[in-house]
Amino acid sequence: MSASPTIGVLALQGDVREHERSLEAVGATALRVRRIEQLSLIDALVIPGGESTTMSKLAVMDGFMAPLRQARLDGMPMYGSCAGMIMLADRVLDARPDQETIGGLDITVRRNAFGRQVDSFETDIDMAWLGGPPMHAVFIRAPWVEATGAEVEVLGVIDSGDRAGTIVAVRQGLLLATSFHPELTGDHRIHSNFVEIVKGNR
Ligand code: GLN
Numbered sequence: 206m207s208a209s210p211t212i213g214v215l216a217l218q219g220d221v222r223e224h225e226r227s228l229e230a231v232g233a234t235a236l237r238v239r240r241i242e243q244l245s246l247i248d249a250l251v252i253p254g255g256e257s258t259t260m261s262k263l264a265v266m267d268g269f270m271a272p273l274r275q276a277r278l279d280g281m282p283m284y285g286s287c288a289g290m291i292m293l294a295d296r297v298l299d300a301r302p303d304q305e306t307i308g309g310l311d312i313t314v315r316r317n318a319f320g321r322q323v324d325s326f327e328t329d330i331d332m333a334w335l336g337g338p339p340m341h342a343v344f345i346r347a348p349w350v351e352a353t354g355a356e357v358e359v360l361g362v363i364d365s366g367d368r369a370g371t372i373v374a375v376r377q378g379l380l381l382a383t384s385f386h387p388e389l390t391g392d393h394r395i396h397s398n399f400v401e402i403v404k405g406n407r
Contacts, residue, residue: 210403213238213247217263219255223388231397241272249282249403252289258301273307282379284399290382311354318349330361335394342385
């Protein structure tokens with residue numbers, strides 16, 4: 206297999222292009238995944254930010270949900286930002302009643318958790334594990350992680366203000382998720398870390 210992994214970006218809905226750019230910037234080959242058969246062409250999958258209720262509905266309608274769950278069970282690394290985090294969560298609060306997820310991350314997330322007043326905000330998150338300075342994080346009607354299972358590693362927490370202590374980045378095995386959107390800021394350290402996870406898995 207080549208040194209550069211092929212990483213799909215689930216293109217049902219959301220900020221697909223931004224993730225493709227970030228992946229290419231860290232040396233991966235990005236593949237826009239629109240058809241189920243394309244899952245066999247990729248080493249890993251990114252689930253973009255967007256609207257998880259719409260993404261879920263489209264995934265069910267297009268017959269994607271079962272193959273995505275199977276790919277995850279078969280050990281495909283997956284990274285989800287924002288709506289993508291919701292798609293990877295085992296439990297979702299304030300979900301639509303019929304909202305389904307791929308699951309796999311033993312976390313409880315709350316949709317739109319930060320409330321209306323701060324629909325969108327930016328803050329710096331200390332991510333010493335990534336090396337380098339704190340990461341500038343953009344939150345857009347973001348979920349937060351309200352509970353984590355024993356196997357979940359907490360990678361990022363808001364460290365000041367009203368929301369201090371809120372978990373916004375997690376990993377469990379080959380699954381990585383952030384409440385925020387590193388694909389929008391030009392800081393590619395999360396994507397780079399994901400590529401390392403993918404390489405380590407091959
Ligand atoms: N609020 C959206 C949802 O529930 C997520 C927002 C985002 O991805 N920027 O899916």
